Amino acid sequence: MVTNTWLEIADINELQNTSRIKKRISDDLEVLIIKIGNSIFCVENRCSHDEKPLYDGNIYEQEKIIECAYHGARFDLETGKALRMPAVTPINIFKTKIENNKIYILLT
Ligand code: FES
Numbered sequence: 001m002v003t004n005t006w007l008e009i010a011d012i013n014e015l016q017n018t019s020r021i022k023k024r025i026s027d028d029l030e031v032l033i034i035k036i037g038n039s040i041f042c043v044e045n046r047c048s049h050d051e052k053p054l055y056d057g058n059i060y061e062q063e064k065i066i067e068c069a070y071h072g073a074r075f076d077l078e079t080g081k082a083l084r085m086p087a088v089t090p091i092n093i094f095k096t097k098i099e100n101n102k103i104y105i106l107l108t
Pocket of ligand 1: 047048049050051052068069070071072073086087
């Protein structure tokens with residue numbers, strides 16, 4: 001996979017009627033794009049506790065937190081930091097930008 005490059009991943013209109021979409025980047029990487037207000041976050045769609053998808057988790061918009069639907073671990077959407085057990089390690093996050101209504105993520 002190419003690194004240190006911005007990858008166009010979605011059109012902003014895909015988040016018009018939903019606050020989250022998932023996109024497969026490669027065989028072993030799927031990401032979750034989350035819209036909160038005018039901000040776009042991108043995290044790997046994999047919980048660091050037991051590798052379950054985060055897609056179905058609750059999102060706490062004000063705190064910018066996602067809660068895993070499986071065992072309740074919580075993660076900071078801005079830093080990836082694990083905030084609640086049973087997770088202790090962060091999830092992978094990706095910087096995002098929007099240009100010409102396209103959402104890009106930075107692969108590092
Ligand atoms: S798989 Fe997410 S908390 Fe267990």
